[in-house]
Amino acid sequence: GAVVSQHPSWVICKSGTSVKIECRSLDFQATTMFWYRQFPKQSLMLMATSNEGSKATYEQGVEKDKFLINHASLTLSTLTVTSAHPEDSSFYICSAQDREHSPLHFGNGTRLTVT
Amino acid sequence: GQNIDQPTEMTATEGAIVQINCTYQTSGFNGLFWYQQHAGEAPTFLSYNVLDGLEEKGRFSSFLSRSKGYSYLLLKELQMKDSASYLCAVMDSNYQLIWGAGTKLIIKP
Numbered sequence: 001g002a003v004v005s006q007h008p009s010w011v012i013c014k015s016g017t018s019v020k021i022e023c024r025s026l027d028f029q030a031t032t033m034f035w036y037r038q039f040p041k042q043s044l045m046l047m048a049t050s051n052e053g054s055k056a057t058y059e060q061g062v063e064k065d066k067f068l069i070n071h072a073s074l075t076l077s078t079l080t081v082t083s084a085h086p087e088d089s090s091f092y093i094c095s096a097q098d099r100e101h102s103p104l105h106f107g108n109g110t111r112l113t114v115t
Numbered sequence: 116g117q118n119i120d121q122p123t124e125m126t127a128t129e130g131a132i133v134q135i136n137c138t139y140q141t142s143g144f145n146g147l148f149w150y151q152q153h154a155g156e157a158p159t160f161l162s163y164n165v166l167d168g169l170e171e172k173g174r175f176s177s178f179l180s181r182s183k184g185y186s187y188l189l190l191k192e193l194q195m196k197d198s199a200s201y202l203c204a205v206m207d208s209n210y211q212l213i214w215g216a217g218t219k220l221i222i223k224p
Contacts, residue, residue, distance in 0.1 A: 006157075043202070043216040044158070093157045103148055104212065106157040 002098040003027055006107025013084055013114055021079045021110045023094030029074035030096035034104065035067075038091045050077040084114040117141045119215035121203050126221045127193055135188045135201050135218045143208020149177050149188045150202040152217065158202055161188070190220075198222045 003026040013019050023033055033050040048058045048069050056069035068080040077096075081088055091111050095104040118140045127133040139147070146165040150158035164170055164179035164186060176189040188201055203215040 044214050046212070046214075091155075100210075103160045103163050105160065109157040111155070 002105045004094065004096050004105045004107040006094050006110055008110055009108060010111040011113070013112070015085055015114055016083055018080055018082045019084055019112060021081075021092055021094070021112075023077045023079070023096070023107050025075045025096045025098070028096075028098040030077075030098070031074060033071060033077040033094055033096045035069065035077075035079050036093045036095065038093060038109075044093065047079075052077075081112065084112070086114045088112065089114045117205075117207060117213045119203055119205060119213055121201075121215045121218045123216070124219045124221065126223060127190075129193055129195060129222055129224050131193050132189065132191050133193060133220065135190070135203075135220065137186045137188070137203035137215060139184050139186070139203070139205045139213070139215075141205045141207045141213055144181060145206040145208065145210055147177075147179055147186050148204045148206070148212070149175075149186075150204065152200045152202060154199070161201075193222050195222050195224070 005024045005026050007022045011019055031052045035047045036044045037047050038044050046059050047062045048056045050056045050069045050071040052071045052074050058064045066082055071077040091109050093109040095106045121137045148163050149161040151161050152158040162177040164177050169178045174191045179186045200217040200219050202217045204212045206212055
């Protein structure tokens, strides 16, 4: 149980374009999903907390207008990287909890390369 | 500030035992998690400790001492596939996860 699916697994895009990443909880409802970014050989960095039916809560230093988060339903959250630049190239990972205060279950991640 | 410390890298031999330590200083405590992350992949959940003591799960065990702000992950009968990064994370009083930088474990034949 508690499976989180993330799509796409990898994407290459040109600078200036936008990329959408989907995160789905397959067998449970997630009122809260988390979006992380991880640069090579670095730890996970929480970008934002996505709440179903309300605005996401962004961590300090994360541009909310650049990283658009939509949590339209209890099983789907999307992260859109707008006007991507090469420095946005990273590993983006979503996670969710199947119940409050339980361990995070992670999607498989999306490797974004901006050329 | 909140802080999680764990060694950057450890090396061990196949078939041996290794202990990965984690010390933390956080605003409150609502549990400590260990995750395994293979290179290029997302983390996978290993264990959760909220009370003092040892939790055993197959070849992996996790220990917690809340008074000392200390935990360790013990891996027995090491296999080559255990080569990965091991992440320690603490849930603080606001139920936010504070992550350590991870310990890269290298297993040698």
